[in-house]
Amino acid sequence: MSPSARLIVAVLCGLFGTAGEARAADGVEEDGGIEAWVLLLQVPPTAEEELGEEWRRPFVVHGYLRLFGQRFEGGEAVGVRSIVEGERLGFEGGFGGLFVRSPDGRASRSARGLLDLQLTFSPVSTRRARVRLGAGLGALLTRCSDAAGPALGVSSEVRLFGPVGLAGASRGVFWPYRSLDSNLAVQLWLGHYQVGLGVRHLSLDAAGRGGATRPESFLGPWLGVGMRN
Numbered sequence: 001m002s003p004s005a006r007l008i009v010a011v012l013c014g015l016f017g018t019a020g021e022a023r024a025a026d027g028v029e030e031d032g033g034i035e036a037w038v039l040l041l042q043v044p045p046t047a048e049e050e051l052g053e054e055w056r057r058p059f060v061v062h063g064y065l066r067l068f069g070q071r072f073e074g075g076e077a078v079g080v081r082s083i084v085e086g087e088r089l090g091f092e093g094g095f096g097g098l099f100v101r102s103p104d105g106r107a108s109r110s111a112r113g114l115l116d117l118q119l120t121f122s123p124v125s126t127r128r129a130r131v132r133l134g135a136g137l138g139a140l141l142t143r144c145s146d147a148a149g150p151a152l153g154v155s156s157e158v159r160l161f162g163p164v165g166l167a168g169a170s171r172g173v174f175w176p177y178r179s180l181d182s183n184l185a186v187q188l189w190l191g192h193y194q195v196g197l198g199v200r201h202l203s204l205d206a207a208g209r210g211g212a213t214r215p216e217s218f219l220g221p222w223l224g225v226g227m228r229n
Helices: 003-019 049-050
Strands: 020-026 036-041 060-070 075-085 088-103 108-127 129-141 145-163 165-175 177-190 193-205 217-229
Touching: 003 060, 049 165, 060 193, 075 108, 075 145, 075 177, 108 145, 108 165
Parallel strands: none
Antiparallel strands: 020 036, 060 075, 060 217, 075 088, 088 108, 108 129, 129 145, 145 165, 165 177, 177 193, 193 217
């Protein structure tokens, strides 16, 4: 190859930087011979392709543990939730305590526990967004009696920009008692840690269990702190 041709190839490689590579192939320069040069270009993925790229590690398991607290008029709620999942399938469980004070605020009127265990399937599973559908068992625990029934749930997470995103969930049990637990929060990713601040609404009809004779509704600010691998 002539010196001018080599110079042109070098300039092309410099222009493309790490996205291009030039190499000799299929020939050795001899007297009167021709040396073939091939310029290989690797085009980086577009932003749309990167956002839509699915997790392609089906055997990698991700774990997530979150502690949360809520304050509402007349009481507080605390709880813990854990998720273990792969690309599509997973397991989710949570337990929360609900503490409602008496009208005069002097003593606790009732304390109830809410437990749910669900198998999950994620129809949307990308690096920037995830949607989970769950089905399993929910239970209401009181001092006097307990009850358990089938539970359904849906939850989602989406990264908006940088470390900021949104997270929401809704889980319900419709027999033999009725509960609908929903929350929506702005979420901040800090490496392996997450902090969420939003609002939670719990609608609960204990059907006479634990001293509750009518449906109750608890709405208030919600704070969650989590860690994931």
